[in-house]
Amino acid sequence: MTVSPVYHVSSTSTGGGRDSEVVSESGRIDLVLAPPVEMGGNGDGSNPEELFSAGWAACFMGALRLMAKNKGATLTDETAVKVTVGIGKDDADGGFGLTADIDVYLPGLETAAAAELAQAAHGFCPYSKATRGNIAATVTSRV
CATH class of the missing domain: 3.30.300.20 (K homology (KH) domain)
Structure with missing residues (x-):
């Protein structure tokens, strides 16, 4: 498959993997991430x-x-x-x-x-x- 992108977007995760923050290059996404309770986390963030x-x-x-x-x-x-x-x-x-x-x-x-x-x-x-x-x-x- 050959793709000719017309749009690119970048996001960066910092911190401890699933316990971290993710921010998009545009700044429209800026979220705290946390593992869900079902995976041993506190569930206090997105994933x-x-x-x-x-x-x-x-x-x-x-x-x-x-x-x-x-x-x-x-x-x-x-x-x-x-x-x-x-x-x-x-x-x-x-x-x-x-x-x-x-x-x-x-x-x-x-x-x-x-x-x-x-x-x-x-x-x-x-x-x-x-x-x-x-x-x-x-x-x-x-x-």
């Missing part, structure tokens, strides 16, 4: 999985809107994409791995059309493409 799920949801929504436009489908203001990212032990290598569940809510569409649109967005979304084959991801559409 990489939360940031990843937010970025993926926004990216997927953009892909969904473009696919809808290309297919002549109309999306309502209630259309929503929820990406749930999980982290846990990777049984294959003893490290950690990620999972993702992508829930696409497409009110006003027929069930088959919603499923087709969600799959088309999953095929087009840069986050989905970047993780394909690396993260167990499921896409569910509902109307």
